[in-house]
Amino acid sequence: MLAVAAVVLMADFASKRAVHESLALGERHELIPGLLVLTHVQNTGAAYGLLAGQRWLLVITAAVIAAATPLLLRALPVHGRFAWAGPVLTGMIVGGAVGNIAQRALRGYVTDFLQTPPIPLFQVFNLADASISVAVTALLVLTFLLGDRPARASAGASGAAAEDAGARPSAPAPKG
Numbered sequence: 001m002l003a004v005a006a007v008v009l010m011a012d013f014a015s016k017r018a019v020h021e022s023l024a025l026g027e028r029h030e031l032i033p034g035l036l037v038l039t040h041v042q043n044t045g046a047a048y049g050l051l052a053g054q055r056w057l058l059v060i061t062a063a064v065i066a067a068a069t070p071l072l073l074r075a076l077p078v079h080g081r082f083a084w085a086g087p088v089l090t091g092m093i094v095g096g097a098v099g100n101i102a103q104r105a106l107r108g109y110v111t112d113f114l115q116t117p118p119i120p121l122f123q124v125f126n127l128a129d130a131s132i133s134v135a136v137t138a139l140l141v142l143t144f145l146l147g148d149r150p151a152r153a154s155a156g157a158s159g160a161a162a163e164d165a166g167a168r169p170s171a172p173a174p175k176g
Contacts, residue, residue: 001070004091005098012099012128016111023113036116041124042109049123059105066097076139085142092135096128 023029023040030037045052069090076086100110112124125133 001087001091001094004088005095008092008095008128008131009099012096012126012131013102015113015127016099016103019111019113028115035118036114038113039115039124041112043112043124044109047123047129055104055108059101062097062101062104066094066101069093069097072139076143079146082142082146085138089135089139089142092131096131096135099128100126 019038019040023038025040025042028037028039043049044055046058051058072090103110110126110128112126112129114126114130115124116122
């Protein structure tokens with residue numbers, strides 16, 4: 001988990017630094033025409049500008065969530081061939097959260113720069129946001145796909161055992 005978080009954090013810091021060095025605030029550069037635009041924005045709020053200017057509220061809230069995220073690892077229904085997913089996805093969330101927390105605490109804003117015009121639902125975001133979003137989406141998918149399987153298997157086994165325990169032994173066949 002820590003290695004994944006460190007990779008996400010380094011990629012986030014490097015990408016934000018590159019944006020600061022290569023794009024003026026508000027400058028746009030079409031990276032993939034019609035699909036991906038780089039736009040240098042300073043976001044003082046949360047997603048969609050919510051709570052703009054509430055620097056310390058956002059820092060503290062995000063820090064609490066980031067600190068609690070590894071506890072999710074224990075509750076995740078990922079096992080067997082998906083055992084890798086818990087630590088990887090948790091690392092993606094923690095790394096992304098720490099990247100945004102650090103910049104917001106130090107500068108009072110988060111640098112956002114990725115924009116996807118074909119998907120108007122998404123505002124301008126950064127690698128930390130993308131890492132968190134991908135990981136949370138994957139966790140939800142895995143939870144819905146795998147969440148009930150162990151419970152069903154054990155319920156099925158318990159049910160079968162209960163039926164066997166409740167069954168009356170048949171009378172011995174007459175010898176004859």
